[in-house]
Amino acid sequence: MRQLPMKLVPQLLAILVLAVVTLAAWAAWLGWDQHRDVQPDGTTTGPYEAWQVIGLLLALLAPVYWAASRRYIAGAVLGTTVGLTGAAYYDWSDDSSGLFVIGVGMVMVGSFFVTAVVSAVIVSVKRDQGPRTVAA
Template sequence: MRRKPLKSALLLLSLALVPVAAWAAWLGWDQHRDVHPDGSVTGPYEAWQVIGLVLTVAVPVWWAASRRLFAGAVLATTAGLTFAAAYDWSDDSSGLFVIGVGLVALGSLIGTSALCAVATSVTRNRRPASPSQPEA
């Protein structure tokens, strides 16, 4: 079954824009680091923010993977998260943000690939056998 080109393009664009919007909603507003009484510095993000981002992005990836849109789910989501990280961190004067952006790209590529594999396995086992194919 082939999709119409415009519909496919809009779907890929949506799969890329959801992570950008999720990044802005969960991480984009928090730009300050926390200095603790012992002098250590953490942040700018808290664990709950990153978990929220991951869960938010996982929903459209699962949806796309369950409809056999693996490349779009993996590549568009990875591109969206990588773009968001690069845009958010590009004001770092040390230039080390490039390493962080690379790690976001690698991590999102691995994470979305793994989620697609799980979604495919789960949805494949839940679909009923077609009448022309006997059940195993």
């Protein structure tokens, strides 16, 4: 009975670490850009550029790989999802229309499914590789 809590500690720690890393990555890639660009025709875009979002996604691959390759699937999926959802909520909650909740929900669902698929692929590839032996 005592073994179960000890097996949960690394998973919970992985969730916490991934959530904090994800929040820091959001702040580094997206948190500083808060202004919209006005186009010549009067429309607005932004506040994020495509390179910022791509940079965030690429930056998150390393911690997701770290967690999934160590079989901390819950850490990879839930930590990243919680971090992105929390960051999006904090960053977008000043929207007076209330529509930001839809965007936050889309971030939550999308990040959950994408990190679940990426984690499954990583685990599958790592399992297929098996243990490596060094011939002397």
